[in-house]
Every structure is written in C-alpha cells, then in structure tokens.
Amino acid sequence: MINDTEMLRFIMKNAEMGCRGINDIKHYSNTADMARELRSQNMEYGHIYHNAYNMLRNMGGESSHVHPFVAAMARAKAKHDMRVENTDSHIAEMMIRGNSMGVQKIAQRMRQYKGSNSDVSKLADKLMETQQANIESMKSFL
Helix, strand or coil: CECHHHHHHHHHHHHHHHHHHHHHHHHHCCCHHHHHHHHHHHHHHHHHHHHHHHHHHHCCCCCCCCCHHHHHHHHHHHHHHHHHCCCHHHHHHHHHHHHHHHHHHHHHHHHHECCCCHHHHHHHHHHHHHHHHHHHHHHCCC
C-alpha cells in the first residue's frame, strides 16, 4: 500500500522520465508535425510534474528524482536506437513503448494507492490519460 506522498513521488518520477525521454530524442524529429507533437507532450509532462511537486511540497514531503544511472541508461538506449533508425516512425515506436511502460506502472501504483487525497488521485488519473493519449497521437506517425 502506498500513501499520498509516495504516489506523488512516483508521479513526479514518471513525468520526469517522460520529459527526459522526449528531450533525448526530440532533435531527431524529421517533420514539423513530429516536433510539434513532442513539444506538446513534453509540456504536458512538465505540467504534471510541477503539479505533483507543488502538491508534495504543500504536504511537507520531499521530492525525489529519477536516479542518475537510470536516466543515463535511458539516454544511451535512445541514442543507440536513433543511430539504428532515424525516422519519425521509429520515434513514434519508441514513444509508444515508453508511454506503454508508464501506463503499466501508474496502473499498478493506482491499485496500491490507499491515500485519501482526491487531488492526488486526479493527478494520477491525469498522468494515465496523458500517456494513453500520447500513445494514440503517436500512432499517426507509424
């Protein structure tokens, strides 16, 4: 079982990974449409991250970030993948994979969540909805 603070920390890390992933590949986009979609998704993750951060701070909790090793490994994998194939279709595949992992993880955490704060629940729902929408928007680039 996880509480409000743990859920907010998880939301922050999940949104941070979304931002990091997008920042690692956005310069590989080949079309203005892909670049625009990546910017939009990055902004949405940023909003979710900041909402979770502010809620956590207001509760007196301390934030945590993605471990630097995890971030470095994800960055190296993205760089390698883009060397193998540098197309918007491949970027879309990578984004779909990343968002799918995010959906799975937030769904697991939501089942474990036993907090009482409806704003935390709404933010978790928002994160899941955002990731599902990101998957759908990337399908048009396949």
